[in-house]
Amino acid sequence: MEELVMTVGVLATEFERRLARTREQMKKAGIDALFVYSDEYHPGYSFYYTNFRTINCIEESAHALFIPLEGEIQAFLGNLNRFAAKRFSWIKNVNSIYEMEALLPKYVSELTYEVKTVGVVGEELFPISLYRDMEKAFVKDGINIIDAGQIVVQERLYKSKAELDLIRKAGKLADDSILAALEQLQIGKTEIELSAIGEYVTRSHGGEIGSAYLVVSGPDHTNLPTWRPMERNIEHGDYVWFDFNPMVDGYCSDTGITVAMEGVTEEQIRIMNFAYDTNQRMVEFIKPGITGKQLFQETLRICENAGLADYFLPYTKGMRAIGHGVGLEVVETPDLGPNSDFVFEPNMCFGIKFDLHGFPFGGVRVEPTVIITENGAEPVNDLRGMRAKYESNFK
Known part of the structure; x- marks a missing residue:
């Protein structure tokens, strides 16, 4: 590392x-x-x-x-x-x-x-x-x-270069902490053990814990849009998602990925791939001048076309439907959702979140932290890279 x-x-x-x-x-x-x-x-x-x-x-x-x-x-x-x-x-x-x-x-x-x-x-x-x-x-x-x-x-809302550099470092530290946990991910490990591995890497590299380090697995836990790690053992055929939020000199990132254990079905792989693809399309859709409402409508359109809106909409009620500000806190204003008139502008920073829940086999989360630039949104995490490393080296 x-x-x-x-x-x-x-x-x-x-x-x-x-x-x-x-x-x-x-x-x-x-x-x-x-x-x-x-x-x-x-x-x-x-x-x-x-x-x-x-x-x-x-x-x-x-x-x-x-x-x-x-x-x-x-x-x-x-x-x-x-x-x-x-x-x-x-x-x-x-x-x-x-x-x-x-x-x-x-x-x-x-x-x-x-x-x-x-x-x-x-x-x-x-x-x-x-x-x-x-x-x-x-x-x-x-x-x-x-x-x-x-x-x-x-x-x-508007971050300086120094602030954005710290958020980038926090994003890199999130990736390193998740990768360390993925290296130890295997059948029988508990959610608590994997969360502790991530926290250790964050702290041993000079970071702090911006919020709870969530590792949840299996149908019961991943179908909850937020939950804490427990003494549940990782099982054959599980989804496992990691939501880690390191802080570097006061500035945070908010990073979530989902991986699949050996024995998952083709349908589970299809849903997980859809989540990664949709989140990437969300990030690519963001440009200065776009509103949170427009981003939500585009995300809903993608889900409706795939016949998956029923697994998306119930979890977008209230706060943080598809994202939120990130900075001195892991979750800051504004909320991004169906009624968000907030306009993206350069030098702002957000967690862009895509969740699907309610399947018999559980739910998925994909969430990078992004910095708004003159041309679009710059992710500070490499979610696909982490997933690929797990699937090629650790699985």
Whole structure:
């Protein structure tokens, strides 16, 4: 396996550019300050401005930022995470999240301009108790609180060269981790064992786990659109799919492939081939200016022509029907699906997912991470190459 060397790819100078662009958007929206909230499980909003990701339980991993139009940013964290933040974060003004009700009015009063409106980013992530503390701190001074999530969402959609290079590294690490698990894939291995092999390769090559490393097999597990690896033994005639999500210096990939064990039927091979072919056609269909809805309609057309829409449509309801944004989190906005008016543009990054479920023998998943370029979509994974190596060398 080729050695993958990890290096820090996003410098503090990029933080300064991010902050300047964000403040420009704040001015346009008439917002005097932002209050940004994240936690360990959804770190992106705060990580984007700090290069720091908290750990531990929800209460302890709180990570909030007070970003004024002018002046210094103040960070608010759980008590234990404050110590690491003072050492590693780009933001050196570190406070306890449990003191923000008292401290926020103080920081507002020290500004050289009047604060009338505060925009909240990450409102959907806030624990109610912490939201109330923040709300009381601002409302008692007559400050208006509005939702400003789209300011940071839009900023994060467009990746810099440094960010895209890290996503490419994360994609390469996903491939290496899956290949290592495929080398050990055989009848009798458990899903848990194979997941652990992938996690070991990711961590031993300097990466982190962006989300759960899923290895599922057999009809019962692969017919579930999401499930965890268990002590199930791989069996003759199984589908086995791998969904690995490494993180490199904070940036993720989302990579899924399906392979077939010895003893699968011709029908299973046909369905698996169809999934790989359809996903490739989805990636080739993407161009700047295309909407998520158009991509969904094209995917549905392919399934209908093949008589397989009934195995596709039920699993496209709600979020992440055929894909989603990828970046500081494995799953970011926007969702790509039947109602998505989102327009693909260069320097954005997505997981492009194709699932079929409901067959007596199980279901399949194929999902590369892609970067949108001026000409189309660039996959950062080699899904067909991994499948071919397994079928020629490991099977």
